Amino acid sequence: MRHSDDPPPPWWESGTVYQIYPRSFQDGDGDGVGDLAGIERRLDHVAALGVDAIWLSPIFPSPMADFGYDVADYCGIEPMFGDLAAFDRLLAAAHARGLRLLLDFVPNHSSDQHPWFQASRSSRTDTKRDWYIWRDPAPDGGPPNNWISDFGGSAWEFDAATGQYYLHAFLRQQPDLNWRNPALKAAMLDVMRFWFDRGVDGFRIDVLWHIVKAEGLPDNPPNPYWRPGITERDRLIQQHSTDQPEAHAIAAEMRALADSYGERVLIGEIFLPNDRHARWYGTPERPQVHLPFNFQLIENAWNAASLRRVIGDYEASLPTHGWPNWVIGSHDAPRIAARVGEAQARAAAMLLLTLRGTPTLYQGDELGVGQVEIPPERVRDPQELRQPGIGIGRDRSRTPMPWDSSPFAGFSTVEPWLPLNPDWRTRNVAAQEADPRSMLTLYRRLLALRRAHPALAVGSFALLDAAPDVLAYERRHGDAVLRVALNLSAEPRPLPFDGAVLLSTLVGGGDGVLRADEGVVMR
Numbered sequence: 061m062r063h064s065d066d067p068p069p070p071w072w073e074s075g076t077v078y079q080i081y082p083r084s085f086q087d088g089d090g091d092g093v094g095d096l097a098g099i100e101r102r103l104d105h106v107a108a109l110g111v112d113a114i115w116l117s118p119i120f121p122s123p124m125a126d127f128g129y130d131v132a133d134y135c136g137i138e139p140m141f142g143d144l145a146a147f148d149r150l151l152a153a154a155h156a157r158g159l160r161l162l163l164d165f166v167p168n169h170s171s172d173q174h175p176w177f178q179a180s181r182s183s184r185t186d187t188k189r190d191w192y193i194w195r196d197p198a199p200d201g202g203p204p205n206n207w208i209s210d211f212g213g214s215a216w217e218f219d220a221a222t223g224q225y226y227l228h229a230f231l232r233q234q235p236d237l238n239w240r241n242p243a244l245k246a247a248m249l250d251v252m253r254f255w256f257d258r259g260v261d262g263f264r265i266d267v268l269w270h271i272v273k274a275e276g277l278p279d280n281p282p283n284p285y286w287r288p289g290i291t292e293r294d295r296l297i298q299q300h301s302t303d304q305p306e307a308h309a310i311a312a313e314m315r316a317l318a319d320s321y322g323e324r325v326l327i328g329e330i331f332l333p334n335d336r337h338a339r340w341y342g343t344p345e346r347p348q349v350h351l352p353f354n355f356q357l358i359e360n361a362w363n364a365a366s367l368r369r370v371i372g373d374y375e376a377s378l379p380t381h382g383w384p385n386w387v388i389g390s391h392d393a394p395r396i397a398a399r400v401g402e403a404q405a406r407a408a409a410m411l412l413l414t415l416r417g418t419p420t421l422y423q424g425d426e427l428g429v430g431q432v433e434i435p436p437e438r439v440r441d442p443q444e445l446r447q448p449g450i451g452i453g454r455d456r457s458r459t460p461m462p463w464d465s466s467p468f469a470g471f472s473t474v475e476p477w478l479p480l481n482p483d484w485r486t487r488n489v490a491a492q493e494a495d496p497r498s499m500l501t502l503y504r505r506l507l508a509l510r511r512a513h514p515a516l517a518v519g520s521f522a523l524l525d526a527a528p529d530v531l532a533y534e535r536r537h538g539d540a541v542l543r544v545a546l547n548l549s550a551e552p553r554p555l556p557f558d559g560a561v562l563l564s565t566l567v568g569g570g571d572g573v574l575r576a577d578e579g580v581v582m583r
């Protein structure tokens with residue numbers, strides 16, 4: 061528990077993170093795809109929003125089979141995005157505005173075009189053969205075990221030239237790296253050093269809980285809850301392919317490396333039940349990641365009872381040294397405004413920015429970008445292309461940022477790589493900046509409120525009793541007490557407490573009731 065006379069918290073506890081999907085933020089060179097120069101040009105938007113750090117999805121050289129999550133050179137910049145000089149300029153420009161910059165480290169797999177994999181597949185005796193996970197075929201010639209790729213189909217690809225299969229938890233163009241090999245591990249830790257030395261403030265670490273597989277690669281057990289219509293991956297429980305003790309040990313090594321650079325942060329992408337999720341904090345003596353990403357607001361039903369349970373259980377699961385965090389959107393998840401509707405998305409913004417823990421905002425959510433239909437001929441997401449028709453497409457959350465009402469929304473001078481949100485002529489940054497009722501104005505106010513009140517940024521947290529459909533909680537820091545009430549329904553509900561309203565998600569006064577979909581922060 062933090063007390064008001066404690067030393068100031070590290071920035072990643074009190075601050076907020078803003079995720080930029082580089083392909084879709086701002087095109088600076090007229091090819092319809094975003095780039096680093098474009099991001100630099102739009103940094104004032106990020107600074108004016110009031111966040112503290114930017115996390116960039118991968119910007120490294122990549123054949124783009126999985127849009128950058130297939131890395132062909134961990135220490136370079138994809139030419140489509142710019143070069144190292146452009147990166148250095150962006151980093152300096154971010155720092156000049158007081159913004160930290162986090163990169164996306166993709167340790168579980170590289171691209172099949174990475175020179176390491178090219179060497180590895182060249183012969184069974186190559187020195188890099190063991191940098192990836194190669195196995196002989198099963199006696200029937202089939203894959204070595206039953207593991208399923210997260211994107212559907214077997215997780216094994218046969219390589220005729222050397223007569224073995226290699227493992228890929230995602231696309232076959234994303235072979236899994238072998239972290240049990242000391243030389244591979246050293247090379248990957250050197251990648252982190254390379255970027256820390258260049259001045260980056262930390263990493264979001266892609267699928268961290270995947271990076272080590274159980275010795276002997278046993279079959280994964282079937283998932284009794286699987287039914288058709290759910291992703292193929294979920295036919296099996298990923299018992300032996302994820303969350304191994306050795307992966308925790310590596311996370312601790314990554315953390316020690318980060319800590320040797322001072323105040324840097326590691327955010328691990330980890331999907332696990334609370335008890336196993338909490339272990340990724342490590343121990344006070346041997347910490348692992350600072351923040352294991354918490355996606356529960358995305359994964360659970362949007363109603364007061366469910367949120368209350370999710371928040372309470374998550375808070376209760378945290379080790380005393382573990383700082384919480386919350387996410388409501390990403391380049392992988394459906395848009396929050398599409399999922400819960402625009403009215404509730406305003407309440408969601410208040411929830412995200414007033415819960416205890418570091419919030420991560422996803423670009424475009426600050427405008428309330430909602431449902432975008434991607435015409436079949438424009439679908440680009442490999443996950444959707446491999447498993448069509450079950451609603452898992454990610455392109456709808458990756459559409460370009462709408463900046464203004466000029467052609468292509470000011471994002472580009474040509475047709476962008478993905479369609480814009482259909483309402484971009486009115487739902488764009490310029491229009492919302494001028495509108496005191498807009499989602500953008502609400503986000504700016506919430507972020508300013510959070511900055512002004514340590515109770516919101518670092519205070520203690522307690523759930524409060526409230527009427528059905530109302531989620532209420534208290535944040536406390538020293539003598540300061542702020543209370544939050546969110547109406548998760550489309551009908552008015554009684555306010556659970558008295559006080560002065562510091563901020564409402566709606567305009568005008570509510571006369572002692574919580575209006576439909578309203579959220580309030582009260583003193």
Ligand code: NOJ
Pocket residue numbers: 126129166230266267329391392
């Ligand atoms: C998680 C990333 O967020 C997602 O976009 C990617 O496809 C997979 N990891 C594989 O790297």
